[in-house]
Amino acid sequence: MPKPLLQRQVSLLDYLTSSAAIFDKRDTPLDPALRDIDPALLRLEARFSHEKRMEKIAAVFPRTFELLGAGREQLIREFVEAYPPVDISRLKNARAFHAFLLRRWRDEPPTPPYLPDVAACELACARVCESQDNVPQTGSDAPTAGCIRRYPNVLLLRADYDVRSIFEQSAIAPQRRDTSLAIIAAAGQPNITELAPEVFDVLTALEEWTDPSVFDAVPQADELIAELRQAGLIEVSA
DSSP states (O other): OOOOHHHHHHHHHHHHTSHHHHTTOTTSOOOGGGTTSOHHHHHHHHHHHHHHHHHHHHHHOHHHHHHHGGGHHHHHHHHHHHOOOOOOOHHHHHHHHHHHHHHHHHHSOOSSTTHHHHHHHHHHHHHHHHHTTOOOOOOSSOOOTTOEEEOTTOEEEEEEEEOHHHHTTOSSOOEEEEEEEEEEEETTEEEEEEEOHHHHHHHHHTSSOBOGGGGTTSTTHHHHHHHHHHTTSEEEOO
8 A cells, every 4th residue: 555645755854964875885775655756856856955955054154165175075964864854944954064063073073173163153244134124123122211221133152263354365374362252244245353252242242121220330331332232233222
């Protein structure tokens, strides 16, 4: 008796997202529910879908992909095994690839050693660009006029290396030092800015609407708040 249509669809999706289909492992037995479909066509569809997925991920991590070098293809194979696609979203697939890399790097330190910071910056750049047009609006619980907060589409990142040279296409190799970064989107383009540690701490504290009077004890607090606002890092409630 033929399998129900739903079960057949599940088998089809499982096969099309498997490494066996994507990487043409012809010795892998085909589910009986799919044996009336040309295996070559199934492998072609699987490879096409895989390449489209990896194009989305590579668009988020162009520098990371370049730095992965000769080991990139093997990593991609391992990624396919560990994280089959569950969504067509570019950002969700990028997050899955980043999670895979972090897990891999815990067991095998990356080369070059600043690669995790490059990948984190690239993912942050993608996130701020995607969120630029989706900043949450203030609802009925509007804050008191004059309260301040960090713009929701400003991301903060602590890095072990100053990797800005990678993004500025500089010949200078990233230097190992604690680096506090803000990633901002302006006109659809990400911008990576280094912050003084104390400014980073202030912005970290401003995730929610805050009365600026809490910074009265901070020297030159008014000037700092004005500079952060001018730089597009914080907003002031009307």
